[in-house]
Amino acid sequence: MRLPESQVAVLEAASATEERTIEQLSDDTGLKPETVTGAAFDLEDEGLVSVSAAETVSYAVTDEGETYADAGLPEVRLYRAAVDAGADDAPVSMGEVIGAADLGGPAVDIALANYARKGYGEVKSGQITADPDADPDADPEAAALAALVDGEDGADEDALDELVRRGLVERSEGAVRSVTLTDAGVTALMEGVEVAATVDRLTPEMLASGEWQDVEFAAYNVEADAPETRGGKVHILRQTAERVKDTLVGMGFREMDGPHADSEFWINDCLFMPQDHPARTHWDQFALDVPPMRDIPEDLLDRVRSAHLDGVGEDGDGYHSPWTEAVAREVDLRGHTTSLSMRYLSGHEIGELEPPERFFSVEKVYRNDTLDPTHLLEFFQIEGWVMAEDLSVRDLMGTFEEFYEQFGITDLQFKPHYNPYTEPSFELFGTHPETGELIEIGNSGMFREEVLRPLGVECNVMAWGLALERLLMLMYGFDDIRDVHGTLCDLDLLRETEVLH
Numbered sequence: 402m403r404l405p406e407s408q409v410a411v412l413e414a415a416s417a418t419e420e421r422t423i424e425q426l427s428d429d430t431g432l433k434p435e436t437v438t439g440a441a442f443d444l445e446d447e448g449l450v451s452v453s454a455a456e457t458v459s460y461a462v463t464d465e466g467e468t469y470a471d472a473g474l475p476e477v478r479l480y481r482a483a484v485d486a487g488a489d490d491a492p493v494s495m496g497e498v499i500g501a502a503d504l505g506g507p508a509v510d511i512a513l514a515n516y517a518r519k520g521y522g523e524v525k526s527g528q529i530t531a532d533p534d535a536d537p538d539a540d541p542e543a544a545a546l547a548a549l550v551d552g553e554d555g556a557d558e559d560a561l562d563e564l565v566r567r568g569l570v571e572r573s574e575g576a577v578r579s580v581t582l583t584d585a586g587v588t589a590l591m592e593g594v595e596v597a598a599t600v601d602r603l604t605p606e607m608l609a610s611g612e613w614q615d616v617e618f619a620a621y622n623v624e625a626d627a628p629e630t631r632g633g634k635v636h637i638l639r640q641t642a643e644r645v646k647d648t649l650v651g652m653g654f655r656e657m658d659g660p661h662a663d664s665e666f667w668i669n670d671c672l673f674m675p676q677d678h679p680a681r682t683h684w685d686q687f688a689l690d691v692p693p694m695r696d697i698p699e700d701l702l703d704r705v706r707s708a709h710l711d712g713v714g715e716d717g718d719g720y721h722s723p724w725t726e727a728v729a730r731e732v733d734l735r736g737h738t739t740s741l742s743m744r745y746l747s748g749h750e751i752g753e754l755e756p757p758e759r760f761f762s763v764e765k766v767y768r769n770d771t772l773d774p775t776h777l778l779e780f781f782q783i784e785g786w787v788m789a790e791d792l793s794v795r796d797l798m799g800t801f802e803e804f805y806e807q808f809g810i811t812d813l814q815f816k817p818h819y820n821p822y823t824e825p826s827f828e829l830f831g832t833h834p835e836t837g838e839l840i841e842i843g844n845s846g847m848f849r850e851e852v853l854r855p856l857g858v859e860c861n862v863m864a865w866g867l868a869l870e871r872l873l874m875l876m877y878g879f880d881d882i883r884d885v886h887g888t889l890c891d892l893d894l895l896r897e898t899e900v901l902h
């Protein structure tokens with residue numbers, strides 16, 4: 402019998418009495434696993450071997466899991482510290498025990514989330530108790546984690562499920578194929594198999610020489626396992642940012658560009674935010690320890706100072722609170738991209754503008770927020786403004802409706818809001834497609850006289866800042882912003898997400 406080289410190798414390495422896995426055969430023959438698989442299927446078609454498949458489940462400890470394998474599960478550490486502090490006798494203050502357990506940051510929440518569930522004790526109004534009968538040495542999750550780290554099998558299934566749920570262990574499922582010689586295979590080997598020269602590619606030379614008529618072509622096996630390859634692709638957040646840009650350009654807007662680190666002047670003072678007002682720190686901006694910004698137009702600086710101190714117009718009245726140039730020149734990471742709007746509206750970037758004008762940016766902003774499912778320290782803001790005569794709130798709402806409709810969002814809600822720089826102001830809400838919750842997606846309004854006059858703008862300007870990540874949540878139903886942003890993002894989720902066009 403004549404067979405292609407790889408099939409001969411697999412046939413010779415296979416056994417009639419013992420199942421041999423693709424991996425073992427690959428080791429023995431020196432062929433790639435996918436080549437062995439292809440050959441095995443061809444041999445099976447010929448009736449020379451049988452191929453069986455077994456489902457496998459394997460577990461891998463994540464980085465977080467490794468940390469706890471070394472240091473102990475947070476709830477176990479909390480229990481030990483609680484017992485040391487006497488909480489098995491009488492309730493002890495939580496703060497004291499947490500300090501002693503040396504649990505920092507997220508580990509505290511993790512400890513608390515698992516403590517009562519596992520019967521270690523109770524936490525109530527800042528006091529912790531420890532159940533004297535609990536045995537941290539018998540913690541099934543700790544045992545399963547340790548077994549995995551040591552490469553041992555047979556860990557408790559329920560404990561493994563729980564570790565997977567906690568993100569300490571990853572489960573992957575696969576199939577292991579094994580090959581066994583059939584009687585026909587044994588007979589063929591006894592009678593002798595030879596390597597048949599096969600050709601897997603037709604070449605111009607073969608066509609020219611006519612050799613193609615004599616060679617044997619290798620058959621394609623379209624069912625053979627192939628190595629999994631994943632190409633790189635543009636992140637969904639970037640893709641959506643590009644789409645937002647295209648949409649706004651399509652609506653007649655031009656793009657703004659400018660510094661991420663900017664002076665208080667452009668970020669706040671131009672926006673008529675009093676320097677000593679809590680509104681000024683309401684985003685908890687990141688201040689930078691760098692020299693003050695020099696490049697601020699003097700005449701504009703004077704007009705903004707006068708708007709703050711004396712007000713604008715005949716009945717205008719200032720803030721009656723201190724305003725200093727030194728503060729205006731301090732540099733922060735911008736907490737919003739309205740700094741760019743100020744730069745452009747003032748004529749500082751591309752010269753004076755005549756109405757009607759429309760500008761936008763889709764750029765990063767930075768806020769010292771507390772991380773949670775809807776807040777990050779940095780996110781992308783869709784900033785925009787329209788400068789024209791006689792604008793009204795209806796123009797603003799109409800623009801949002803037109804914009805969001807292109808992303809399939811048609812149930813916008815507007816709520817009156819307060820900004821020191823716009824009057825009236827509106828917050829924008831949309832409904833999360835999965836949870837049905839109303840989530841805030843943006844903030845907007847008509848710039849006040851006190852903002853526009855010093856900038857030298859005489860007509861109306863409507864403006865907004867929308868969160869790109871929130872738009873993504875509404876479009877795709879993500880419920881945790883961290884899944885799609887930054888280093889914590891969930892790659893599998895991103896891979897599976899079908900991009901909407």
Ligand SMILES: N[C@@H](Cc1ccccc1)C(=O)O
Nearest residue numbers: 737739844845846864865866
């Ligand atoms: N700067 C506002 C958004 C906004 C821009 C322009 C006008 C009104 C509101 C924010 O970050 O929330």
